[in-house]
Amino acid sequence: MSSTKTTIEAAPKDLRPDRVPKGTVVHPKRLVILYDAPDGKPFAKIGPKQFGDTWLPVITRNRDWVQVLLPSRPNGSTGWIRSSQLAEAHSSxxxxxxxxxxxxxxxxxxxxxxxxxxxxxxxxxxxxxxxxxxxxxxxxxxxxxxxxxxxxxxxxxxxxxxxxxxxxxxxxxxxxxxxxxxxxxxxxxxxxxxxxxxxxxxxxxxxxxxxxx
Structure with a gap:
């Protein structure tokens, strides 16, 4: 489970840590699976709550998938989630x-x-x-x-x-x-x-x- 209390060594590393995201943020509607690539291998899950509602910044899109930053260790961890399992909003x-x-x-x-x-x-x-x-x-x-x-x-x-x-x-x-x-x-x-x-x-x-x- 990806949370601020966990470490997930299998999570893909953020390859563009200096790039400004476009502002899209997503919320898991329920417990969802994290993948290492679109249609790739599952490595963890993330739920709809952390300190409050879970909202994660999108750093990349690929068809019906989004890559998000994760709250777990190590720093710079990311994961891919199917867009259909997420609510979407924007932070300006x-x-x-x-x-x-x-x-x-x-x-x-x-x-x-x-x-x-x-x-x-x-x-x-x-x-x-x-x-x-x-x-x-x-x-x-x-x-x-x-x-x-x-x-x-x-x-x-x-x-x-x-x-x-x-x-x-x-x-x-x-x-x-x-x-x-x-x-x-x-x-x-x-x-x-x-x-x-x-x-x-x-x-x-x-x-x-x-x-x-």
Missing amino acids: FLIRVHLGQRTLELFEDNRPVGSWEVAIGAPATPTPVGRTFVLGQIIDDKQPFSPVILPLGSHSDTLDSYGGGPGTVAIHGWTNPSVFGEAVSHGCVRVPDEALALIRTVPIGTPVLVDKN
């Missing part, structure tokens, strides 16, 4: 994280909405590079550092677990603004309140591209 948003500049940019319909200095992973626990997506939204007013947490479909490359979870990377707020512009986190991207207020409005499944620039 894109999130870019530039690790070298330590900035996050939000785009809507290819137009910049905002750019902010952020905190990224420390050298020993870096934020993973590549193409991922917003997997869900956790709202917890009792959380001391961020009332809203946006788990991504990627995981730490150096931590198998963190805080009782599977090392899922997330975008979230932070109480001390002095961290912005620094590499100090365990892999998550810490953002200012203004950025969090906007990012929390994007649809689940919205692509997130992380690069070294």
